[in-house]
Amino acid sequence: MSNSFTMIGGEGPNSYREHSKFQGALVEASKEKINEAIATKLDIDITSNLINIADFGCSSGPNTFIVVQTIIDAVEHKYQKESNLEEIEFQVFFNDSPTNDFNTLFKTVPSTRRYFATGVPGSFFGRVLPRNSLHVGVSSYSLHFVSKIPKEFKDRDSPVWNKDIHCTGFSKEVAKLYLDQYKVDLWSFLNARAQELMSGGLLVLLGSCLPNGVQMSETVPGMMIDFIGSSLNEIAKQGLVDQQKLNTFKLPIYLAHTDVLKQIIEDYGCFTIEVFKKISHANGEFPLDPEYLTQSFKVTVGGSVASQFGQDAMEKTYELVKKKTQEKLPQLAQAKPGMQYLIVLRKN
Ligand SMILES: C[S@@+](CC[C@H](N)C(=O)[O-])C[C@H]1O[C@@H](n2cnc3c(N)ncnc32)[C@H](O)[C@@H]1O
Numbered sequence: 001m002s003n004s005f006t007m008i009g010g011e012g013p014n015s016y017r018e019h020s021k022f023q024g025a026l027v028e029a030s031k032e033k034i035n036e037a038i039a040t041k042l043d044i045d046i047t048s049n050l051i052n053i054a055d056f057g058c059s060s061g062p063n064t065f066i067v068v069q070t071i072i073d074a075v076e077h078k079y080q081k082e083s084n085l086e087e088i089e090f091q092v093f094f095n096d097s098p099t100n101d102f103n104t105l106f107k108t109v110p111s112t113r114r115y116f117a118t119g120v121p122g123s124f125f126g127r128v129l130p131r132n133s134l135h136v137g138v139s140s141y142s143l144h145f146v147s148k149i150p151k152e153f154k155d156r157d158s159p160v161w162n163k164d165i166h167c168t169g170f171s172k173e174v175a176k177l178y179l180d181q182y183k184v185d186l187w188s189f190l191n192a193r194a195q196e197l198m199s200g201g202l203l204v205l206l207g208s209c210l211p212n213g214v215q216m217s218e219t220v221p222g223m224m225i226d227f228i229g230s231s232l233n234e235i236a237k238q239g240l241v242d243q244q245k246l247n248t249f250k251l252p253i254y255l256a257h258t259d260v261l262k263q264i265i266e267d268y269g270c271f272t273i274e275v276f277k278k279i280s281h282a283n284g285e286f287p288l289d290p291e292y293l294t295q296s297f298k299v300t301v302g303g304s305v306a307s308q309f310g311q312d313a314m315e316k317t318y319e320l321v322k323k324k325t326q327e328k329l330p331q332l333a334q335a336k337p338g339m340q341y342l343i344v345l346r347k348n
Contacts, residue, residue, distance in 0.1 A: 005097075005145055005251070005252055005253075005303075005304055006059075006096070006097055006099045006100050006101070006303055007020075007059045007060065007100075007101075007299055007300055007303060008298070008299045008300075008302055008303050009060045009100070009101025009103075009104050010060075010101060010104055011104055011107075011108065014295070014298065014299065015060070015104075015299060016059055016060060016299040016300065017060055017061050017062060017104065017108070018299075019295045019296055019298075019299040020059070020062070020063055020299070021283075022283065022286060022296060023063055023140065023141045024062070024063040024066060025281060025283035025284070026140070026141070026206050026207075026279060026281070026284070026340045026342075027063055027066050027067045027070065027140060027206060028066070028281075029279050029281035029283075029284070029340075030206060030279050030342045031070050033275060033277065033279070033342055033344075034070055034071065034074060034204060034342070034344070035070070035073075035074040035077070037202065037204070037274055037275050037344040038071065038074035038075060038077075038078055038136070038202065039074065039077065039078050041202060041274045041344065041346050042075070042078065042135075042136065042200065042201070042202050042346075043200035043346070044135050044198055044200045044201055045198075045200075046079055046088065049087045049088050049089060050088075050089050050090075050091060051072075051075055051088060051089070051090050051091070051135045051136075052090075052091050052092075052093065052129075052133055052134050052135050052136075053068060053071055053072065053075075053090060053091070053092050053093070053115075053134075053135065053136045053137070053138070054092070054093035054094075054095055054120070054128075054129060054134055054136075054137045054138070054196075055067060055068055055092070055093070055094055055095060055137075055138050055139070055140070056095045056124040056128075056137060056138070056139040056142060056189075056193075057095065057096055057124060057139050057140070057141070057142025057143075058094040058095060058096050058100070058105065059096060059100060059101075059105075060100065060101040060102075060104040060105045060108075061104065061105055061108050061109075062108070063140060063141075064094060064105070064140075065108075065109065065110055065113075067138050067140055067204075067206070068092050068115070068138070069110075069113075071136050071138060071204070072090050072092075072114070072115060075090075075135075075136065076088070089115075089116070090114065090115035090116070091115060091116045091118065092115045092116065092117050092118065093118050093119075093120045093128075093129060093134075094117065094118065094119050094120065095119075095120045095121070095122065095124055095128050096121065097121065097122075097123060098121040098122065100121070102119050102121065105119070106119065123147065124139070124142070124189055124192065125147050125185055125188040125189055125192065126188065126192055127192045127195060127196065128192070128196075129196040130196070131195050131196065132195075132196070132197075132198050132199075133196060133198070134193075134196040134197045134198065134201055135197075135198060135201045135202075136201060136202050136203075136204065137193055137196070137197060137201070137202070137203045137204070138203075138204040138205075138206070139189075139203075139204075139205050139206070139207075140205075140206040140207065141206065141207045141208065142207065143186065143189065143205060143207050144207060144208060144209075144253055144254060144255050144256075145185070145252050145253060145254070146178065146181045146182050146185050146252045146253075146254050147181070147184075147185045147188070147252070148181065148252070149181075149250045149252055150177040150178070150180075150181055152177065153174065153177070153250050154247070154248040154250060156247050159173075160173045160174055160177060161247075162174045162250060164226070164229055165225065165228065165229040165232065165249055165250055165251050166216065166222075166225045166229070166250065166251045166253050167216055167253070167254055168215065168216055168217035168222060168226065169210075169215025169216040169217055169218070169222070170215060170217060178254045179254070179256070179260070181254070182254045182256060182264075183264055186256075186261075186264050186265075186268075187264070187268050190265065190268045190270065190271065191268070191270075193347075194268075194270040194271065194347060197347040198347065199347055199348065200346065200347065201346070201347045202274075202344055202345065202346055202347075203271065203344070203345040203346075203347070204342070204343075204344050205341070205342070205343040205344075205345070206340075206341070206342055206343075207340070207341060208221070208255055208338050208339065208340055208341070209255050209256050209257065209258050209261050209338075209339050209341055210255045210256065210257045210258070210338065210339065211257070211258060211336070211337070211338070211339045212257050212258055212259050213257075214257075214336045214337075214338075216255055218335060218336045219335050219336055219337070219338045220285065220286045220293070220332055220335045220338070221255075221286070221297075221338065222335075223328070223331065223332055223335060224293055224296075224297045224321070224325070225251065225253070225297070225301065227320075227321045227324040227325060227328070228297065228301060228305070228317065228318075228321055230324065231317045231318075231320035231321045231324060232246055232249070232305070232309070232317050233246065234320055235309075235313055235316055235317055235320070240312075240313050240316060241309045241313045242309075245308065245309070246309075249308055249309075251301065251304065255338075258278075258339060258341075261341075262276055265343070265345065269348075270347065270348055271345035271346060271347060271348060272345065272346045272348060273343070273344075273345060274344045274345065274346050275342055275343060275344035276341070276343050277341065277342050277343075278339055278340070278341060279340045279341065279342050280340075281340070284337075284338075284340050285337060285338070288329055288332055288333055290322055290325040290326045290329070291322070293325050293332075294318055294321050294322040294325055297321070298318050298321075302314055302318060305317055
């Protein structure tokens, strides 16, 4: 399976662009706290009059434009007293996997922007920018991925073969192997950013994790991924996808528990944790609407399903997912809440 896990591109009705309001709501709800962190914690030399900002895992819009503009506004506000703002220029680096729909991203970049826009394709688990070149980095809903699936999960004869298509949290052995890989990957991400950021620069992380004690499949996203898995199995029984191929199909998604996430960052060092905050807001939970839920998990996970099993099998899978979502609404209504976070790290 390819390690890239890109969203469905384009501007059409089935694109991530049209169905990423859930992710965008966290950016909106965090704006004030991001402004505050930039005002009080960013500590950079601006004598060069060039400020570099990067979004890691930008996808194809529109949330990336909102978060980037939030950062620019906050930086301008901070430095307006001590500098001639006319002279400051902003350069924004949009990063994502090479398979991301960069064409749509650059076609829709706001015409009123006051920054130079650059694409930097490549895995954010490695370096994508020069050393000491970055003032503020951001990553929104992009750090719940692992770079590879532990090979034991794909081997039907292995004692830790994972019959599910993700880490439900219910098998300790499977969860441990996912976590081991997640730690390696998060450290790689932090290591790359630590080299790219200037001392005193900030890294703003937004996304979802699991409240301590809650397992993935007890939350709405976990249940939705379980429905995708069971739908794929039904399709396999009908002979529409190859069962053996399905046995090895695992999503590179892993949500860490809050304390574990914090510990991994602390253990890495190099950064001071300035903000580690649960952001509660009205749009922080998925609405219990089968159409909305099915679309949300189609634009995010559907691309991987289609790339493995073909477009037809993917469409059929999601017809079943929608049906299951309708039938299982009472179960979804009992789901445990997830957690949305804002983390701000300062490069030491
Ligand atoms: C759910 S989307 C989030 C998009 C956007 N930041 C937002 O908040 O709406 C996650 C993005 O992370 C990207 N991504 C996942 N793994 C990546 C990697 N190793 N390197 C770069 N981008 C990656 C995916 O391609 C996808 O565009």
